[in-house]
Amino acid sequence: MSNYKHGIRTRRIPTQLSIPIKSDGCIQCVIGTAPVNMAEDPYDTVNKPFVFHNKSAAINDLGYCTDFKNYTLCQSMYASFDVFGVAPIVMINVLDPEKHVKAQLSKEYGVVGGKIQINETGILLDKLSISSTGEAETVYKDEEDYIATFNSDGTVTVAIISTGAAKNETSLKATFAQLDPSLVTYEDVIGSYNVKTKKKTGMELIGRVYPKYGIVPSLLLAPGWSHIPAVNLALNAKAQLISSLFTAKVVSDLDTAEGKADSMEEIKEYKDKSAYSDRNMIVAWPLVGVGDYKYYYSAQLAAHLEWLAANNGGVPSASPSNKDLKITGLYTADGEEVTLEMDEANDYANACGIVTAINSNGWKCWGNNTAAYPSSSDPIDRWINIVTIFDYIENNFKLTFFQKVDDLTNYRLIDEIVSGFNMQLNSLQGSDDIAGGEIVFDHDENPINEILNGHILFHTRIGGYAPAEDIENVFEFDPTITEAALEGGAE
Missing domain, CATH: 3.40.50 (Rossmann fold)
Incomplete structure (x- = not known):
């Protein structure tokens, strides 16, 4: 860039008003x-x-x-x-799942269509063991001999793998631990x-x-x-x-x-x-x-x-x-x-x-x-x-101007807060979310000893819309309207 200025140029400075940060009012x-x-x-x-x-x-x-x-x-x-x-x-x-559980349970199930259906909920799959039902018990291996999956209702289906060691079993024993929400x-x-x-x-x-x-x-x-x-x-x-x-x-x-x-x-x-x-x-x-x-x-x-x-x-x-x-x-x-x-x-x-x-x-x-x-x-x-919109406005004030905490207490700080928050309130008024609102910095509410102690006070007034909870319309019979209609018809 040349030192001798001849032409047209622009430059940017930081925004003087704080940009609102939305709190998404009802999460x-x-x-x-x-x-x-x-x-x-x-x-x-x-x-x-x-x-x-x-x-x-x-x-x-x-x-x-x-x-x-x-x-x-x-x-x-x-x-x-x-x-x-x-x-x-x-x-x-x-x-x-390590504290709120039932005592371990074992049950026998018949194999139907290469599967057993465990009609129990809350089963912890890592605590599920599938074995044979005979005297010489054989414990089968997960993902080698069977695959256990949850059904939409929380019960468990155990599918026997056709190439696994349990492929010829007609009944199986399931041992498992369950959650106990009670x-x-x-x-x-x-x-x-x-x-x-x-x-x-x-x-x-x-x-x-x-x-x-x-x-x-x-x-x-x-x-x-x-x-x-x-x-x-x-x-x-x-x-x-x-x-x-x-x-x-x-x-x-x-x-x-x-x-x-x-x-x-x-x-x-x-x-x-x-x-x-x-x-x-x-x-x-x-x-x-x-x-x-x-x-x-x-x-x-x-x-x-x-x-x-x-x-x-x-x-x-x-x-x-x-x-x-x-x-x-x-x-x-x-x-x-x-x-x-x-x-x-x-x-x-x-x-x-x-x-x-x-x-x-x-x-x-x-x-x-x-x-x-x-x-x-x-x-x-x-x-x-009204209580929810007040929460929303108060929370947005804190979100927007938290960045100003510990800044120097000078006119620029006060003006940025007053101008910035009034813009937010005006926007809410323009969209009919509130009837109106204004934030002010009143010198009478901010004595010098409070300011020197690091405390500044703003005052915000907000008008909200009450719900039209009771809409009333008074009806009456007006004979003069009837009379006027009949007279008009006679002409």
Whole structure:
């Protein structure tokens, strides 16, 4: 480049405003149990967060079957990937194939068509041994004499290799160890921190999701477990602050077992005495069904919330209420079908901060309130769409401007934060996700002693749109309209 300038040229400088980093407002983080015996590596599945962008990856890493009662993570796999087709989803499995297992078992099976069918689930293939049934027992070799594979329902088929040593057997003995999901307790789901091993388990791993994957888990759920009040409260505690930065919402269920909230008349009493009452809780009742499948409503509702956000540019500003669900019925834990009229859904569920479903030309999610209602009618506590959009905006602020922490406290820093965040708020206003918003740096709120101590305070005001929950139109008969019509006809 010449030193004497004659011509035309350009140059670039760094952008003065921070570029927004999207948090994808409704990413699920699900804690529960999976059929890990069907995973590629069953012993590398326990107490570690996984992020899945498709069902095949989930099947490979954690396994999958339709035994939703025993393998609760499969409820969310089904609802997210098969029903709503949304991703990503974070999953934490707490079923340990070295701890939660049954005693070893041996059974004899007849060979039919060169195969034996083991109609048992949870079998760990590395613990499966196939042998002859005679007195002089012969233990056959995997992949030399037979090949064992899983069926779609989790049972196992053992195919005899025609060139192997077992080719002439008419019956075989199978010895195996099985997973025992009944040994998993709610304490396993809640998790803990071991001071000696420095390892976290269960919900304690939620805070590891963002540092490991750069994903903000904004919906916390444990279908099949969150109907236990202790689990729900533990989820709520985690939702208050994740990775020392972010807030989230809990999607949980009420217990519909006999003697609990097994009927609509019992909803309010059970909710109140079981501490389902926080603004961070979106509580669902009862279970949902799709054909022969029955599973916890929280799995469907969380997938539904993520789907709504994904179809709105990742922004969770829409209420889930009166949007289509993909179910065929409602049920209690005992399998009894539940049918709600709209007035019943309103008075027994919505009026006490519970989301349910009604069938009105197709099944609809029904309810706008968080569990804080009716104790709080403040819009920032009550409406599901307002609390979720506030979480989204607050989390995006932290993501976008975290890079400014420890910069010099000067006018440029303040201007970049104010200008940059106002651009984000204006964008949300332009798309009708919020009514409006503004961030300001007020000198009266920032005395010099606070600034010299490294603390600066911004103030953001946001207006959100409440759902049109009650639309009323007053009709009246106006005889003057009739009179005018008749007079016009006479002419």
